[in-house]
Amino acid sequence: MNPQKRRAIFERLRAANPHPRSELDHRTPFELLVAVVLSAQATDKGVNKATAKLFPVANTPAAIAALGVDGLIPYVQSIGLFRNKAKNIVALSELLLRDHGGEVPADRDALEKLPGVGRKTANVVLNVAFGQPTIAVDTHIFRVSNRTGLAPGRTPEEVEQKLLRFVPEEFRLHAHHWLILHGRYVCLARAPRCADCAIRDLCDYRDKAGPARAAKHSTARGVKPPR
Numbered sequence: 001m002n003p004q005k006r007r008a009i010f011e012r013l014r015a016a017n018p019h020p021r022s023e024l025d026h027r028t029p030f031e032l033l034v035a036v037v038l039s040a041q042a043t044d045k046g047v048n049k050a051t052a053k054l055f056p057v058a059n060t061p062a063a064i065a066a067l068g069v070d071g072l073i074p075y076v077q078s079i080g081l082f083r084n085k086a087k088n089i090v091a092l093s094e095l096l097l098r099d100h101g102g103e104v105p106a107d108r109d110a111l112e113k114l115p116g117v118g119r120k121t122a123n124v125v126l127n128v129a130f131g132q133p134t135i136a137v138d139t140h141i142f143r144v145s146n147r148t149g150l151a152p153g154r155t156p157e158e159v160e161q162k163l164l165r166f167v168p169e170e171f172r173l174h175a176h177h178w179l180i181l182h183g184r185y186v187c188l189a190r191a192p193r194c195a196d197c198a199i200r201d202l203c204d205y206r207d208k209a210g211p212a213r214a215a216k217h218s219t220a221r222g223v224k225p226p227r
């Protein structure tokens with residue numbers, strides 16, 4: 001894909017949603033960190049439901065450490081892999097208290113040393129809580145980057161490196177959210193909604209919906225039919 005197309009894709013995604021936000025409810029970096037750890041293989045909606053009850057009771061490392069694993073489990077047991085996640089959240093709270101004065105560090109290496117925090121979680125925290133232009137490649141971003149031809153790669157790391165190289169600087173801070181939301185609501189895994197897609201004419205995916213149907217929808221939405 002050429003740089004003009006890439007720029008045009010992000011211009012359209014930005015025009016549709018100039019200030020994208022995380023769909024995980026949080027008010028502090030620590031709340032975000034807990035929510036992201038809980039969100040692995042779970043929906044944001046399910047995580048928000050759990051944290052809506054947890055955070056009024058415990059939303060600091062000290063409060064979570066005081067709850068302990070057994071005290072935390074009742075709040076998160078509706079979420080997949082909850083036992084492991086509860087263990088990690090209590091352990092990372094204790095580490096934050098011991099090594100970081102109870103604060104979430106704005107530093108990749110320090111974040112990745114926390115239990116249950118990998119590169120993707122660290123990227124989300126750095127981006128959303130600290131405004132760093134990182135790109136956390138989850139399943140949605142991986143799919144959209146490959147399908148569209150925006151940043152094809154065989155592994156999340158490869159896609160991440162290409163996105164960091166190819167996404168023009170002015171779009172890098174929000175690229176992560178634009179691509180996740182596009183994958184979550186439009187470029188769906190099993191049945192991408194190509195006919196309703198704002199970047200259809202810029203996308204390299206070969207199996208886009210038929211031209212007649214697409215043209216009808218595209219015209220209705222003011223999007224050019226494919227070339």
Ligand code: SF4
Pocket residue numbers: 147148186187188192193194195197198199200201203204205208
């Ligand atoms: S045209 Fe289809 S495959 Fe391409 S980005 Fe849009 S929804 Fe995804």
